[in-house]
Structures are given as C-alpha cells and as structure tokens.
Amino acid sequence: MSAPIGEDDLIALNAFVDGELDDNAVAEFEARLAADPALQAARDQILATRQAVHDLPRPTVSADFLHRIEALGEPRAEAATTSQLRRRPWWEGWRNIAAAVLLTAFAASGATYFVVGPHAAAIEQLAAADHRRSLLAQTPVDVLSSDRHTVKPWLDARLGVSPPAPDLAAQGYPLLGGRVDVLGQITAPTLVYRHNEHTISVFALPGSTAAARPKALASGGYNMVEWSGVGFDFIAVSDLEPDELAAFVASYRSATGISG
C-alpha cells in the first residue's frame, strides 16, 4: 500500500505520465519522482489503471453502420427518415448503382476487390479502404511487435523488402507491428504505429527512385500524407487530424534520414 500523496502532486503526476506537464516543470518533477518511493508507487498505479482502460475492446464501426452514416451525408437523404435509410437508401442513377456494386464486393470479399471492374481505383482510395479493413479486423497487424528488430525481418521474409521501421515510442508513436497489404496489383509492406488511441498505417510501395516531400490529402474519410524516399513511395493513413498526422510523418522522416 502506498502512502497518500498530496492532491497537487497527484494532478502533476497524471499530467506527467500523459506528457502534458509543462516542459519546464518536467525535469524538476522527474528528479522528485526518482527520490520518492510513494510517488513512484502512485505513478505505477496510474500507469496500470490507464493501461487497463486502454486494453478494453473498442467498439467496431461495422460496415453496415458506416454506410448508414455515410448515407446521411447524401443530399437526398436529409429529408429521409432513419427507417427509410435503413431499408431503401439511395440507389438511383448509374453512379449509385456502381457504388452499390462496389459496396457488395466490399462486404463479400474485402477491400482489394475494389479494383475488379472497368474502373480501377486510385491508390489513395485503396489505401483508405485497406486501412479501414484493418481496423475492422481483429487486429490491425499480422505481426504484433513493438520491436522493430522483429517487424523488419518478418516483412523481409515475406516480401524480400521492408521499409525502415524506426522506434518512435519516445516521440509518442509506439510501433504496433506490421502487415502485408495488397493494393490493386501491388504487394506492399505496411507498418502500423499508434498515437494515443489512434492507428496509423504506413504503406510502403517499394521501388521508388524519386524523392518527394510530404503532401497532405484526404480520401475515403481519412487523412493521408504521401511522400517518397529511401526506395519507397509512402502513404500514411489515419483518422488523426491533419496536423497530428503531419507531425507523425515528420518524426518518421527525420528518423529515417529523409527529412528535408
């Protein structure tokens, strides 16, 4: 059992473990923490509690629910009631028929089948669909490891190629693992990082000889950043805000020596 600590210290401690303590107060607090076992016990307790909440299963956005919400955004749907939306949404006109066919394909056999048919999708849309599919799956990674020395060889063994997988935990982006994705005709290694409770997929399309600076865009309801370097075309996809995603990309690029 730990001795009770003061309220101000408890608040500061929570802010400290959340990385929300003022920069100029951090060093002083760290020194006090190192010298005070009661404070250390309280910190461990906060970390354990935070982890317990974080480890709870998150509700998944089912494909059905997603389409119901997306349908709300249709101009036609504004006048419609909820029950109408559920039963008979919006397929009128060729564009919507095409969309319905694609939705069926998505539901039946996964996002990669978006490319079946006369209109191939843009790589960004494929990346968005794949990111979404990974979030619906049991786990967003095929190899679960925070150790880059595990993730890189695993990808190498499967694809013969793997992007740099820097450890960005200190910057607030722990590595969750990696997976192999198929975007259209391209097989790509994908790294998965986490920021707070949000997942970031970094698709690395091998073979690029160009170097290109980051470009922000959005597709399929997700924010993205594209850039090229060290032999890959990268696409980072996440539901993070654009500036948060840009900050992640800056960390990744600087850790892989391709900033500039």
Added chain:
Amino acid sequence: MQNAPDGALTQRWGVSRRRTRKPVNQDPTAKLFHQVVVPHLGDALALARWLAGNPNDAEDIVQEAAMRALKAIAGYQGGSARAWLLAIVRNTAFTWLARQRSSALVMVGDLADIDDISQSGSPASAQAQPTPESELIRRADQQAVAAAIARLALPLREVVVLRDVNGLSYKEIAEVLKLPNGTVMSRLARGREQLAILLGRADR
C-alpha cells in the same frame, strides 16, 4: 529534392484516377460531413458506449449525433474535428439518457464534491481507503474494468473515457466539456484514482 506532381503515386503505380472524380457527390456540406464526421465514428461509438453505460445504445446515439452534426456542420470552424464531433455525441447521449430515464445517470456524490478536492490537501478517499498495489489493478479482467468505469460518477467517467479511451489531449477534453484545463486535470486525477480503488477492491 523535388515536389511530386499531383497524383504522382497513382500515375507511377498505373492505377486510374478516374474514380477520384467526386465519387459520391459534389455537395460541399456532404464533403465536409465526410471529412469531419466519418473518420471519427469509432471514437464516437466508444464515447457513447461508456456514457450510455451499455454497448447497445451506442449506434443509435451516434446516428442521432451524426444527424445533428450534419445540420450543424456549417458552424464547424476548423480545429479538432474529433473534439467537435465528440461534444455533439456527448450532448446527444445526455438527451438520450434523460429520455430513457436510465439509471446510468444516477450520480455518486454531486458535482460540488467532485471538484472540491483541494480543500483536504489530499483526497479523502486515499486516506480512508489505501490505494491498491498496481499488480492488483493489472490482474483485473476486462469485465471488472468495464464495471468499474460504469460505477464512476459521470463527470469523472467522461474525462477518463475521453482521455484513456478516445486519446484526446487535455486541451481537447477542455474543449469538449467546456471546462477550464485545471478542472479537467483534477477530475482526471480523481477519476483514475477512484478507478484504481474500485479495481483493487474487485480483485480481492
């Protein structure tokens, strides 16, 4: 180093860009809705689930919140889309709970007690009940954790959920709840502490 031309990746990888030509519609409201609301549905469901106290109502609450968001989207000023949407989800959940007269709204203690934590110098709970070893907390199973969150007073629960489930910054939480930063910090400290006590006890 050069800038990539527009759609460089798509060109290089030989896939058509035809379908990116406004695949859904050109309505600016719909476009904004798609960018601001749709990416954060997972967070919206998680918040609704913990505010409602059960997973079943979450989709209905979020659907209603999404309709409100669509109506209000012209008023979205930029900034954190997640915080903007979650504030709407929270209001919708409270309306929902009031309508259902759900027992989930019963509060433990009242708001005055909850924010009045500086008076005693150290929290009353910590003195009355020694807080448990972190090992006990780590051993608590998911059911116990869910039950403990449900038992937190709503003002504490929402701060803990916004932080540890939704991953919002303190600033974003203050924005969602329209509270000063200091209040957010003290409620979070208090909420986690009570959770630790509940989890330690549940495991004994």
